[in-house]
Amino acid sequence: MLFNLFPRELLKEFExxxxxxxxxxxxxxxKEGNLNTWLYxxxxxxxxxxxxxxLILKLRxxxxxxxxxxxxxxxxCSATVIADEEVELLALNTTTIKDSSEEKFVNLRATLYKVFALILSDKLYLTTLKAKEFEKSSVNLENFQKKLMAAQIKLKELEAQLTQTGKLTAFGKIAAGISHELTQPLFDIKHLAEGVIEDWSETPTKLNKHKIEQVLQRANHVLQLLNIWGSLAGMHET
Incomplete structure (x- = not known):
């Protein structure tokens, strides 16, 4: 308490x-901007x-x-001080104390200046602590910003991967659909061609059989690739 900084005999002089x-x-x-000669x-x-x-701080x-x-x-005044609730204050008018040349007022002024010096020293100390806290907070903020930037880069990479995955999934579904639609017709064509060729023994027909088999092999290869894409689509979905 700042009251303790005042000798009892001088406190009576303040009355x-x-x-x-x-x-x-x-x-x-x-009120901020108004002149003031009172201590509270x-x-x-x-x-x-x-x-x-x-709001800068609370006085309680x-x-x-x-x-x-x-x-x-x-x-x-550099700040406005407002009562949060009903408050009781001891107000000291410093005009006479500051301006009078009487010895008792000189002693009062000396005590006041001592109090002022202690107050300013205390505020300087608190300001230094806050400055250190601010510096620490600035370092933490800088580290957080670096982590945030790294996370944003990672997020963009994931978005790109998801976009690519989406494309693969869509393509795989299309491939699976095409494979499903072509498998049965190709099987029927192969079965029918084999049946017809077995009934004919001419050489041209045998050549045609060879060509048909080559076409069917290529078609089966395409179907296998389509099935692979379909499988990849299923993997990306899970």
Whole structure:
């Protein structure tokens, strides 16, 4: 808790410049772009810190401080702080403390600057940790992208294989159909030709028989090839 950074005797000195405030849920405590001279300590509740409408972090620890960056720099607030629920805050007006030359205010300023230094150191440490996490995440993302590219290449190869398989399957089915349609007619032709040639004994007929046998052999060879394609089609389907 940041309250612990303040000596008890100095905390009493802050009382004239402090006020306990309650904010309902949805109320903006600080608005991005507005000037601010107040420091806020969380007594109770949770707040959201947003930059350009994007949530950056949640403040929920009792004693957490916000508003210090605009007080230190004198620049407008760089974020909007909104109450997520009803919150109770100890608000400290720094105008008098920063501008007065009285000794007690000098001591208060010294304490404030000590607190500011510790806060900035803590935020720098957290930022460094986040930077390391981001660097690690970037490396993991790069590795993932490489794996994704490799997977995409593999997917294209598989798509090409599936396309080729589809073509083979379609061709095989056609081949099987043709083979089925031709097998019986060729068998009938062969059977009929053998019967006719057996009845004739002339030499020309024997020559014709030889030619018929050659044609039938070629036809059978074609049918065998068609059957092979049909078998390949069945293999690709399974």
């Amino acid at each position: 004239p410049f402090s006020v306990l405030r309650k904010y309902p849920a949805g109320k903006k405590v600080l 300590f969380i007594v109770r509740g949770t707040l959201s810190v947003n930059v350009e409408g994007n 620890r009792k004693g957490d401080l916000f508003g210090e960056m605009s007080v230190i720099s004198g620049n407008p």
